[in-house]
Each structure stands twice: as structure tokens, then as C-alpha cells.
Amino acid sequence: MPIEFQELENKYKSSSRKFQDLKTKAKEIVEKYASLKSYEAQLEAYSDESLDAVSSLLTEEQLQKFQEKREKILAEIEKLRNEDLATKKEELTQARTEMDEYVKQAETNPEFKEAVYNGIMEKATKDMHDYRKKQEVPQASMLFIERLKEKAKTDNSLAKTLQFINQEKSDIATYKATIELMKADGQNTDDLEKSMAKKNDLLKKSGNTLKGYIKAHKDQLGLTDEDIDFTNRDSKAFFINEFISPDSKKTLDDFENDFKAQADDYDKKIKHHKKIFKYAEKDLEDLKNPEQEEVQVKVWKQIIQGIANLFKKCANYVNTGNFELPDSTPEVQVVNTTGDWKDAYKTKIGDAKMKEIRRNYEKRIKNAERHNTRNDGR
Amino acid sequence: METKKIITEEEFKKMTPQEVATYKLALEKLSLDVDSLIERCDKLLEKYKKDVK
Numbered sequence: 001m002p003i004e005f006q007e008l009e010n011k012y013k014s015s016s017r018k019f020q021d022l023k024t025k026a027k028e029i030v031e032k033y034a035s036l037k038s039y040e041a042q043l044e045a046y047s048d049e050s051l052d053a054v055s056s057l058l059t060e061e062q063l064q065k066f067q068e069k070r071e072k073i074l075a076e077i078e079k080l081r082n083e084d085l086a087t088k089k090e091e092l093t094q095a096r097t098e099m100d101e102y103v104k105q106a107e108t109n110p111e112f113k114e115a116v117y118n119g120i121m122e123k124a125t126k127d128m129h130d131y132r133k134k135q136e137v138p139q140a141s142m143l144f145i146e147r148l149k150e151k152a153k154t155d156n157s158l159a160k161t162l163q164f165i166n167q168e169k170s171d172i173a174t175y176k177a178t179i180e181l182m183k184a185d186g187q188n189t190d191d192l193e194k195s196m197a198k199k200n201d202l203l204k205k206s207g208n209t210l211k212g213y214i215k216a217h218k219d220q221l222g223l224t225d226e227d228i229d230f231t232n233r234d235s236k237a238f239f240i241n242e243f244i245s246p247d248s249k250k251t252l253d254d255f256e257n258d259f260k261a262q263a264d265d266y267d268k269k270i271k272h273h274k275k276i277f278k279y280a281e282k283d284l285e286d287l288k289n290p291e292q293e294e295v296q297v298k299v300w301k302q303i304i305q306g307i308a309n310l311f312k313k314c315a316n317y318v319n320t321g322n323f324e325l326p327d328s329t330p331e332v333q334v335v336n337t338t339g340d341w342k343d344a345y346k347t348k349i350g351d352a353k354m355k356e357i358r359r360n361y362e363k364r365i366k367n368a369e370r371h372n373t374r375n376d377g378r
Numbered sequence: 379m380e381t382k383k384i385i386t387e388e389e390f391k392k393m394t395p396q397e398v399a400t401y402k403l404a405l406e407k408l409s410l411d412v413d414s415l416i417e418r419c420d421k422l423l424e425k426y427k428k429d430v431k
Contacts, residue, residue: 026404029411036418043426074426081419085412092409099402119399127403265414272410276403 025088032084039073039080044173044249046070062181117284124277128270135266138259140227140236145256147221148214161210165244166251168203172196173249200246207244214240 046066058066152159175196179189211230214221214237218228227236239255242248250258393401 025408026411029408029415032415033411036415036422040422043422047426070426074423077419077422081416081423085416085419089409089412089416092405092412096402096405096409099398099405115394116398120402123399123403127407261418268414269407269410272406273403276406 025092029088032080032088035080036077039077041249042073043070046073046177058178058181062178062185065181066177114284114287117280117287120280121277121284124273124280128273128277131266131270131273135263135270137234137236138262138266141239142256142259142263144221144223144227144236145252145259149252151217151220158210158213161206161213162252165203165206165210168199168206169246169249172199172203172246175199203244203246210244211240 046069148158148162152162175192179192179196182189182192214223214228218224223236226232229235230237230241232238239259243250243252243255
């Protein structure tokens with residue numbers, strides 16, 4: 001029985017609670033992402049570059065502690081990757097395999113299959129649209145950073161501001177890590193904290209200078225007033241808040257790389273869903289055209305007919321003496337000389353010819369697949 | 379390693395085709411998210427492991 005879309009829609013809405021377990025999985029994955037971000041920030045503070053900057057303030061023992069902490073964080077990331085995420089991946093792969101198995105079992109019902117394929121195509125289209133939309137912010141932010149960096153090449157004051165912000169943030173991150181470590185050792189950190197407070201003030205001033213610069217040069221940077229709403233998470237310039245924050249050590253290059261990674265990630269997801277769409281489309285097409293196989297049989301019959309005609313001609317030439325087969329001609333053993341094409345493929349030449357055509361077909365199929373892969377990759 | 383099923387076959391049978399499609403794509407999406415995180419871990423390990431003496 002055909003299923004009304006509205007009916008499906010209603011059932012879908014009422015049964016969304018069935019996906020609670022998936023929501024939990026998604027939540028767990030988001031949590032893993034947050035842990036990873038936190039590890040990343042800590043690693044920045046314990047990088048060799050940061051340690052070099054404060055090495056004169058620290059004892060050999062303290063430096064050693066820094067390095068131990070970094071190794072501990074890296075071990076945690078390895079655990080996250082090799083245990084937590086690998087388990088999640090395994091669970092999801094298993095669920096996908098089982099789901100495929102279930103779908104296979106339900107394949108006895110073509111209406112069900114058709115609706116599944118249509119559902120997949122519809123959802124994949126929506127997901128692709130959503131990913132394209134989400135991709136817009138990182139792509140636009142990347143372009144903005146590119147223009148800002150380009151501008152800094154000719155505008156000395158901007159170059160200096162950017163450089164100063166990077167330096168102050170790097171120093172502040174290192175001060176913070178050092179203060180934390182010295183406090184743990186019971187040492188007095190007053191002087192360091194005063195120095196850090198001064199750096200915080202200077203950073204704040206430079207941050208405001210940069211924001212003012214962006215506003216004043218918005219046209220040259222290709223921005224609108226809406227784009228430079230520093231409080232709007234979806235604006236192209238929202239990341240500037242993080243860039244000028246003492247809590248972030250990220251440089252403009254880091255932001256650019258992050259935005260590129262985000263845009264690439266969306267790109268990967270879009271391509272993946274495009275493939276899903278194509279597979280579903282093909283399966284649906286095959287489902288609607290069960291005679292596809294018969295068409296191929298017809299093509300084969302035509303090919304065999306052609307070969308049979310050739311043999312009939314050969315036999316005719318031999319019988320009438322109008323044509324002599326050269327000595328080198330392979331043994332021609334036409335099983336049925338009455339011209340019945342059905343037997344033609346049973347001869348050695350017929351068999352060889354069929355194999356040759358089949359090889360050509362296989363080559364064409366492979367080429368088409370390669371071509372499709374390239375197109376999918378675009 | 380023992381992993382629990384996300385849905386059972388019985389539950390699957392009760393699902394509408396639209397639900398099956400949505401569920402299947404949700405699994406795909408989560409799987410891609412995990413792949414991205416694994417990739418990110420690899421990048422961090424590669425970037426900072428060289429610092430470890």
C-alpha cells in the first residue's frame with residue numbers, strides 16, 4: 001500500500017523520541033569535542049615556544065613539570081582518540097551495518113524500499129543545503145582574514161597592532177601557566193600577576209584599536225555593518241573577540257586554519273551526502289526498472305546476432321568459392337551452419353569475440369566509475 | 379569489544395521508511411563527526427608530539 005507523505009510526516013514527528021539514544025551519542029561526541037578544545041588550549045600554553053619565553057623565570061625542575069604536564073595531555077588525547085572515539089566509531093559502524101541488514105531484510109517490499117530511497121534523497125538534499133549554509137560563515141571569515149592580512153602589508157599601523165596583540169596574548173598565556181605552577185609550589189607570584197595585569201590592559205587597548213580600525217576600513221575589508229557585529233556569533237567578524245581575548249593564544253593564521261578546516265569539513269560532509277544521494281537515486285532507478293537486466297540481455301542478443309551474421313557470410317563465401325579464408329585464419333567451427341544465431345557464440349571465435357567485447361564493456365564501466373568518482377570529488 | 383545495539387530489529391520493524399531514512403542519515407552524520415574528531419586528535423598529536431623530548 002502506498003504511504004501518504006503526510007502520514008509519514010505525522011508518524012515521524014510523534015516518534016522522534018525513538019532517537020533519544022542517538023541524541024545521547026551526539027551529546028557524547030560534542031563533549032569529546034569540548035575536551036579536545038580544552039586539551040588544545042592547554043597544549044598551546046605548554047608548547048616549546050611558550051616555554052622558551054619564560055624559561056628564564058623558571059627553574060629546571062619547573063620546566064620539567066611543564067613538559068610532564070604536556071606529555072600527560074598528549075597521553076589523554078591519545079586515549080581519547082584510540083579508546084573513546086574508536087569505541088564510538090565502532091558502535092556507529094555496527095549500528096550502520098545492522099541498519100543495512102534490516103533494510104536488506106525489508107527489501108521484499110518494493111514500496112518500502114522506494115520510500116526509504118526517497119527519504120534518504122530528501123534528507124540528504126536538506127543536509128547538503130544546511131551544510132552549505134553553515135559553510136558560509138567560515139568561508140566569509142577566511143576571506144575577511146585574508147583581506148586584513150593583505151591590508152597589513154601596506155598599513156604599518158595595522159601590522160604593528162596585529163603583531164602586538166599576538167605577542168601580548170602569547171606572553172599572557174605563558175604568565176598564566178607559570179603563575180599556576182608557581183602557586184602550586186607555594187611561591188609568591190605577586191610580581192608576575194602585576195606584570196600580567198599590565199599586559200591585559202595593553203591587550204585590551206590594542207583590541208579596541210583593532211576593532212576601531214576594522215569599523216573605519218570596513219569597505220576596504222569587504223564588510224557591512226552587519227558583518228562587523230562583534231556580538232553576533234554568525235557575523236564574519238565575531239572571531240575578533242576571541243582573537244583579542246587574553247584567554248586565547250590563537251593568531252590570525254590559527255583562525256584562518258581553523259576556518260579552513262571547518263569549511264573543508266563541511267565540504268567533506270556535502271560530498272559524502274552527494275554520494276549518498278547518488279547511490280539512493282541509482283538504487284531507486286534500478287528498483288523502478290526491474291527490466292534493466294532484460295535490456296542487457298537484449299543488447300547481448302544483438303551482439304550475438306551480429307556475430308552469427310558474420311559466420312553466415314563466411315559460410316556463404318566458403319560454399320560459393322568466392323572467398324578463400326587465409327591459412328592463418330583460426331579454426332572456424334560453426335556449429336550450426338543453418339544460420340541459427342543462437343549457436344554462434346559456441347564457436348571459438350565467437351567465444352573470443354564475446355570475451356573481447358566483454359573486456360571493452362568492463363573497461364567502459366571502469367572508466368565511467370573513475371569519471372563518476374572525479375565528479376563526486378568536485 | 380562488546381558494543382550495544384542502537385536500535386533492535388524489532389524496533390526497526392516498527393519504524394516507518396521515513397524514520398529509517400532519518401535514522402540512517404543520523405548515523406552517517408555522527409560517524410563523520412567522529413572521523414573529524416579523530417582527524418583533529420591526529421593533527422594535535424603530530425603538532426605537539428615533536429615537542430616532547
